[in-house]
Amino acid sequence: MAGPNCLQLSALIAFFLVFSASGSVTTQVPFLMWSSGGFPALKPPAAGHVTSNGELSAYLSTVFGSGPHTVLLFLQDKLSKDDFTVFGGAYGDKQDSAFKNLEDALQSSSSSVVLPALEWVDVATIPALLQEKLNVSPLLVDPDSLSDLTIDTSVSNLLLINxxxxxxxxxxxxxxxxxxDEIMEKVSSSVKTRDVPFTAIYTGLQPSRVISETSVPKQQVGRSLLQAVDPVVKAPIMFNSSAGPCIMLWAQNLNVSLSPSAGWVNxxxxxPSMTGSMCNSSNSLLVLSYASGYTLxxxxxxxxxxxxARNWFTLDSVxxxxxxxxxSFVGRRNISAPAEYSFHCQSxxxxxxxxxxxxxxNQNSSQWRLNFVDFQIQGFGLANGTNFSYASDCAGFFTAGIWMGLLTSLLMLLIFVYGxxxxxxLNTMDRFDDPKGPSISVPQSE
Incomplete structure (x- = not known):
């Protein structure tokens, strides 16, 4: 759906309602895109049509076919078209809508596209597709510190806002x-005030409401090869100062527990919000505040x-x-690496x-526990500004298993050499008892 005249709230909500009533049977997420510049128009999909990833890929190739582009990817944890029908306001009433800033952006933009139903495969589909079209890795940014981020318009940029x-x-x-909705308006306004042309995309990491299949699925009969599925790789957390990106953190799990009976919270x-973070040439502080009430x-x-004869950085405390x-937790032994490296540890x-x-x-927090899985952090000297440097791993070359193997092999070698x-x-005897000759007599004394 293209053009600002077709994006009135009543028409948008009605289109979602018609599509919902058409009996869709595939897992899907909405896909909304608008731009401060312009891009080719897209024919509105028919009611009940589910846009495939191939169709979206072909269209994005025409949108991002040439020249650098700055893309703002607003990736919500979950999103379905039912969210627009329930929270979009009744009968086009913007004051009652939870998406009023989004609707204003769609109406005021020179180009916009609304796909009520995009085929959903996995959580990495949209980021991977945009990464392929823009040929750049997504950069996770914090809306509060976006004003400090320097955007180079001579190259493509993919800014990810979760x-x-x-x-x-x-x-x-x-x-x-x-x-x-306010975060999307704040980020868009921040980029627009710097006269940076951008394209914004709003979609879901996965559907908030999964629609069950009504038809009998086609089941493959007989043997089939197992298909390897690439694991989903999250974008690292990055804090940007006035001079550019300066702190980067990534972890598969950031588990915390306040008591053994409370269980773990990932x-x-x-x-997170990174308010309170700072960095300079000698010290860095990364503050991650979560809506669940925890702050790391x-x-x-x-x-x-x-x-x-070199600079080293140390993780002083968590x-x-x-x-x-x-x-506060400190290192049992130094958690450090050369200043131009990052620090990595599996646990x-x-x-x-x-x-x-x-x-x-203290008495109240003595049972608090932390468990960071596949943890990597760098507070100084980021490579190319957006990538981790070479990782200095916490596991030394001679691990406990290697030492056990070496000592066991050495012990077995010593036993073999001794044997x-x-x-x-061993020496042979000088004399043997010959049964054909005279017997050996041993005189006995009385």
Whole structure:
């Protein structure tokens, strides 16, 4: 659907309602795109039509076919067309809509496209497709620090802004969607005030409401080869200062627990705010505040060591705040790497002889635990501004398993050498008892 005259709220909601009534049977997410410049028009899809990834890929090839582009990807945790029908306002009333800023952006933009039903395959479909078309990796940015980010318009930029959904949060769905709508307006305005032409995309990481299949699925009979599925790789968390990106963090899981009976909470699944973060030539502080009430702070510093004649950076402490309490954890042994490197460790935890120990345990937080899985952080000297540098791993070359193997092999070698030495020391007897000759007599004394 193209053109500002076709994007009145009543028409938009009606189109979603008609599409919902058509009996769609495939898993799908909405896809909305608008631009401050312009792109080729797209014929409105017929009611009941599910846009395939191939169709979207072909259209995006015409949109991003030549020249650099700056794309703002607003990727919500979950989104379905039912969210527009439920929270979009009744009968075109913008004041009652949770998407009023989005509707204004669609109407005021020179070009826009609305696909009510885009075929959904997995959570990495849209980021991977845009990465392929723009030939650039997505950069996860924080809306609060976007004004400090320098955008180079001579190259393509893919800025990823994660938006939460109402599942598992203390606020209502309407409040969450209203806040997301304000974030999209804030980010778009920030880029527009710097006269940077951009294309904005709003879609879901996965459907919020999965529609069941009504037809009998085609099942493959007989043997088939297993298909390898690439794992979904999340974009790293990056803090941008006035001079550009300066802190980067990535982890598969950021697990925290306030007590053994409370279980683990994976903060890596949430989108944090980085308010309070800072960095300079000698110190860096990354503050991750989550809507669930947890705050993680990573304090790093770098200094020159004359022995190695180079600068090293150290993760000095990890601080956890929850329920009005604070606990700081320091390294049991130095968590460090050369200043131009990043630090990586498969497991950074506070138990089982982990790398972190409480600095000053108090009665209320003595049972707090941290467990970071596949953890990587860099606070200085980011390579190319947006990529991790070479990783210095926490696991040394001679691990416990290697030492056990070497010692066992050495012990077996010593046993073999000792046995061989004993065999070589055996001598034959000087005399033997010959049964055909005279017997050997042994005189006995009385």
């Amino acid at each position: 938006l939460p959904y109402c599942s598992g949060l203390r606020k209502s769905c309407r409040e969450i969607l209203l806040e997301n 903060l890596a699944a949430e989108t 702070s990573f304090a790093m510093s770098q200094r020159f060591y004359s022995v190695s 601080q956890l705040q929850a329920n009005g309490l604070t606990e 950074v935890n506070t138990f089982r002889e982990g790398l972190l120990v409480p600095r000053d345990s 061989l030495h004993m065999i070589m020391q």
